[in-house]
């Protein structure tokens with residue numbers, strides 16, 4: 522006899538519609554494989570009349586999300602509305618009503634995770650968030666369960682599908698930033714406000730969650746150094762290729778030798794033969810180094826309707842199995858607290874790619890290299906192609922130097938009269 526459980530959905534749009542589809546289409550499989558009969562009993566939507574991919578029985582749809590979280594026939598609430606409010610208030614209400622909660626919402630987990638987990642613990646219910654990071658890739662479970670024996674040393678991620686899509690298409694077809702953003706939006710993996718994709722906020726929210734799980738450390742979004750991809754031009758992509766690199770929006774969380782944590786999201790040059798350089802289009806990947814296991818790479822679709830819904834349904838099945846078998850609440854690493862201090866970005870050490878836009882005159886290179894020398898920044902290579910009556914891009918790759926020295930040098934260089942545009946800096950990483 523299958524155990525029957527009522528599911529309430531907050532949001533039935535792109536991801537919510539996918540969850541309903543997988544629960545309904547996969548009904549018999551879940552009964553057969555897990556002995557669970559999962560019924561969508563309530564679903565909150567904005568517009569009752571909108572046509573939908575899935576047919577739900579009459580009376581299931583409501584425009585009142587409170588009716589979902591208060592429904593006594595709902596045992597598990599799955600939220601895929603996104604954003605902090607009203608999601609936070611609704612999730613707290615669901616937890617206080619004794620329901621298990623599954624969420625795909627990285628914004629609410631990154632910002633309000635402490636409060637939500639505290640209430641879940643008080644109520645003895647589960648709060649699961651696999652779909653909040655990297656869509657269909659089971660990265661939370663892998664870190665929490667598969668790698669539990671490890672002290673994680675570093676985590677490098679391509680966590681945002683939209684920016685990876687844009688950078689890949691710019692690299693492979695030479696399209697413009699705007700055209701490629703439009704394509705990412707049409708494919709349904711951009712955020713409602715794509716600024717959050719482009720400026721690194723989406724990846725930083727995911728990194729806050731991963732850092733918490735991987736390193737047990739509470740990092741606030743404001744502590745993650747963030748830089749977006751909006752200044753990367755097709756010429757940088759071409760220079761990167763010439764130098765043997767690929768440009769990616771990279772999320773980095775790294776334990777330092779003095780037990781502090783680097784957390785940052787920014788465009789990075791990575792060597793073209795590195796595994797992460799081969800992650801194309803909207804795909805995501807996370808490279809984790811654990812002290813026992815060594816390097817592992819998790820790869821897959823990090824956004825989109827069914828990949829994200831796949832992670833939501835796996836959480837629903839997990840909590841449903843526990844509920845029906847009377848098992849223990851899920852182990853989660855959210856409440857483990859190691860309080861690693863975050864390294865101020867000025868202290869971070871990387872190599873750099875500089876694109877100076879300069880007048881093509883004798884002595885320009887000498888002045889720039891003089892400033893780099895006074896800041897102890899050593900040069901690895903220099904490129905200047907062609908001649909011009911006007912400005913030319915001058916590319917310098919450096920050896921490793923602290924961010925503070927790099928910033929001082931760039932501020933001084935940008936004041937030189939022959940430097941005609943703010944210098945573009947891309948950090949070089951060796952995952």
Ligand code: HSE
Pocket residue numbers: 653655680681682683684710711712718723823824825
């Ligand atoms: N907008 C996100 C991305 C998907 O482009 O990866 C949801 O996290």
